[in-house]
Amino acid sequence: MSRIKMTPAMTTLVADRFKALAEPARLQILTCLRDGEMTVGELVEETGLGQANVSKHLQSLFAADFVQRRKEGLYTYYALADADVFRLCDLMCGRVERGMANRRKALSTS
Amino acid sequence: MSRIKMTPAMTTLVADRFKALAEPARLQILTCLRDGEMTVGELVEETGLGQANVSKHLQSLFAADFVQRRKEGLYTYYALADADVFRLCDLMCGRVERGMANRRKALSTS
DNA sequence: CCAGTACATTCTTATGTAGTGATGCGCCAT
């Protein structure tokens, strides 16, 4: 946003990336992948989501370049593509926590 | 994501914040606000979006704490709440540009 | 070749939401 022109085409591309992170289920999956690569089945078990559901979410995350995959026999191993997910989620988590702290403060002084 | 526990409640809160950025129209509005505070009417003119539409998007951005507002007579001035929007969008823009560069490279060597 | 397994895809339903026009509400000047 600082040095990059936000052309109309760019806004939709960026919005699509944000959309990939705008779902609790996908954030849950990414959180699991924090500890290393996992198969789809392991993610299904870990998250409690349905298999088809997890698979579709992984396609979204893959299309948005947030995860990479590696096929090995019957299994497909998914892993985080890079460290940007950490940065993005940390920024958002920080905002949420600060927001909650502010609300608590506002309530206590009212 | 590194030091913060991603509880189920947290994932939905974070997802809601990302959702606020997951729309081209809202990114367009935020890009306008980069240069300083603006009234709703100015944003309508600058973005070419409908007035009701801009107003609703501003409510979303305000609910997600990305913008602050200041009423002055008939006008409502909106401004970016903090610099996080820059960081978040820059990260995403960087990813998009790197992705496009990689795709170009992949095509040229194929 | 065949059965079984892991994953992807399709179809359907339900829900959310972007966009638009109409209306409501608060503020200002006359």
Place this chain on the structure above:
DNA sequence: ATGGCGCATCACTACATAAGAATGTACTGG
């Protein structure tokens, strides 16, 4: 007060998509 203006909200339509069930596809072992 009253008319006009800026903005917010409501009602509505169109479209996207999350979730689950069923099916398809690819690989493996017997």
